[in-house]
Amino acid sequence: MDAAEFRRRGKEMVDLIADYLENIEQRPVYPDVEPGYLRSLIPEEAPEEPETYEDVVKDIERVIMPGVTHWHSPYFYAYFPTANSFPAMLADMLSGAIGCIGFSWAASPACTELETVMMDWLGKMLKLPEDFIAGTHGQGGGVIQGTASEATLVALLAARSRAVRMILASDPQRPETGITSKLVAYSSDQAHCSVERAGMIAGVRMKKIPTEQSDKYAVQGETLRRMIQEDKAAGLIPFYFCATLGTTPSCAFDHITELGPICNAEKIWMHIDAAYAGSSFICPEFRPLLNGIEFADSFNFNPHKWLLVNFDCSTMWVRKRSDLIGAFKMDPLYLKHDHQESGLVTDYRHWQIPLGRRFRSLKMWFVFRMYGLKGLQDYIRKHVELAKEFESLVRADQRFEISADVVLGLVCFRLKGSNEVNETLLKRINNGRKIHLVPCQLSGQFVLRFAVCARTTESRHIREAWRLITQLAEEVMQELPH
């Protein structure tokens, strides 16, 4: 395919995309396929000779679409949202064409520099403490990671490296493996599974801090303090705490204003994972949820969830970039460049797990400019309002109960009654393929999660979803003993 054909096919693809997104709600949101469905639809081997573009494009509807879970359907209420906006898609097209690999400043200065400035823009939108802003002289700054899982891991590795350095500074003879085997990290029992996984990857002990329904599933200062004391008495070395703002099961918020000072006093690295909730902090009314950030060493959230920047774009800030870089720095000759010792230069490869990186900040730049701060705030507020609307519908129905405070765009609810009846209800909902939800477990209860996800979700979709849920609930309650 040459550039002339690309001009034609690219324009056709733009129309195909616009058609897909304009008509998405007519498709069943959850696919009706069995595992292995796709293999039999296509050849077993790649073709020897080129096929035509027509051959390929007609297979999109035949092969791909029947197996797609439509995350951008206004009837998709599962997991958490993933962003999808036209400005982000345009920026991503440009990023693909430039196709630079921004592992160092020299590998494409614009890629690195736009990222640093966009991270400052976003940091200012969130009113992050000055320490996290790179500016021209800052010691902190931001980086785009692929996912929150990577940010959690990168922070943990930086914390591990800092802890080992601190201990070796006072006790240079101590063997390093003897130190890491004593390290202990903490996170909420509500934290995302990727936090526990980060501990496995880094080879350090990770303890879950118990939370209570009565505390709204938030980690309390007193609990952390007690665990630290017990662990220190047992000869362990507490070094990392991952706080969550907006947990995956119920969107709970750890008490970071209490937890932060404890971490600071104990020289424990506090990382804050606000993967979903973070986007809301651009609204003054939700910014108090981030209070306590001033005690954190690092902070992360996913604009690719709720800030209209297509996946992947997980933004992470650190107070001291040298802590991060110190954990990773490698400089072979083929990656050295003239400017790298200037202090003004950022080589983002030292900030992340992969070496290569795409030009992702273009998406932020396009989205922030084309929506403006106000447009983004309006978007967040609308989703929260839709969640509140759903909450009211649930509360108005005596057969149902709300299982956790509705703070942002997630509503946790269930039929009053057994887990079995709720599991059956959820199965019926998803088998209907008209709307899609996933469950969570809260205090041993099977709970349905209703997350407002799509950019195009409106009140009518919420009401239609509720109509479907109540209709299926009636069926289930008639069939099962209640």
Add this chain to the structure above:
Amino acid sequence: MDAAEFRRRGKEMVDLIADYLENIEQRPVYPDVEPGYLRSLIPEEAPEEPETYEDVVKDIERVIMPGVTHWHSPYFYAYFPTANSFPAMLADMLSGAIGCIGFSWAASPACTELETVMMDWLGKMLKLPEDFIAGTHGQGGGVIQGTASEATLVALLAARSRAVRMILASDPQRPETGITSKLVAYSSDQAHCSVERAGMIAGVRMKKIPTEQSDKYAVQGETLRRMIQEDKAAGLIPFYFCATLGTTPSCAFDHITELGPICNAEKIWMHIDAAYAGSSFICPEFRPLLNGIEFADSFNFNPHKWLLVNFDCSTMWVRKRSDLIGAFKMDPLYLKHDHQESGLVTDYRHWQIPLGRRFRSLKMWFVFRMYGLKGLQDYIRKHVELAKEFESLVRADQRFEISADVVLGLVCFRLKGSNEVNETLLKRINNGRKIHLVPCQLSGQFVLRFAVCARTTESRHIREAWRLITQLAEEVMQELPH
């Protein structure tokens, strides 16, 4: 921006991209900017109110392009290639629009299933042993990672987990930290820096195996065997060897037919990193370079380098998927789904570091079909021929020498003489901004790397590059004592 405006702007962007790529060679390949150049060109904060698309798009030339290193210019000869093709860009547009996050089968069955089948297609193109093909009953299979660095790390973590399990099986009382502190991994001293970094991340000892110029910078079986024996005698536990096929400095190939049996006998996980060279193995004449793959536990290369699939697409195969999954598996309720225990289903989140993942196999599907195997083979062969052409030009000039065998698309060369004269020459070349190269170090010598990179590179670009290099060499030699 609504769908109607996207239809218009998307088509404009398609033309902008085609224009950019059609005229790329008129731009200086390496940008003439100083660190910090971009910050002063844009506001310090995001706008409150939306801007127009015209405002944004006119800043591409004003703000971005002056700072871009043009990786797809036919005058770009630095690092290794990164892929860029029109079919891949079209597929990526579609992937962005579908915008599903394929962490589990249920999260979008098409995303997972196309990936498994595309990995089989590619595995068959490479004539991988049957063990690495998923098929419908295989125990192995493939996964798309973001980068080779991640593949190396994932393999290392799987190896660590397998080693600990094996030792605990025979000695259940042994403390796990006591095991990991004795583990030792190996790689060539020519291996990519990300291999050493993987060891740091996983918290295990990583030893570099020395190579010699006389052995063409390849790891020899005898050297590995000796190191293993010494380490075992010292109480260490060898568990992982990362072989490289096509090293970054000189495109050297470790002797895996010798090394593999040693690893197998010692129950050492052998991972093969062929990040750059791997694409060439689709050609029968280069496939012998992969002989010995039958001894490997895992294998990785980057179609996003040399197989026309835009970044990121780093393909990794494992012989036993259970080894990989076992190192990572986490199953919270919100990620469980009905089909996951069926055995037919792949949940790729257990195969990688991040949780989220884009629909990247679409790029492979479009590229393989629109080029066909023959088209891809032709593309590889053309680059190798261009490298051979450059090699002949160098060899015909008595002032220069070739520093390593030219096997694929990389030519390592230098002026006969001091490192200083070569460093000066490289600086002149890059400051001229007409062509772009990076150096490497081989046996203490400063060497220039000339990698054929762009899809549109032709013989005339190679000859023009050589003309420039010799012209600058003449200047440098007149100025510096030789």
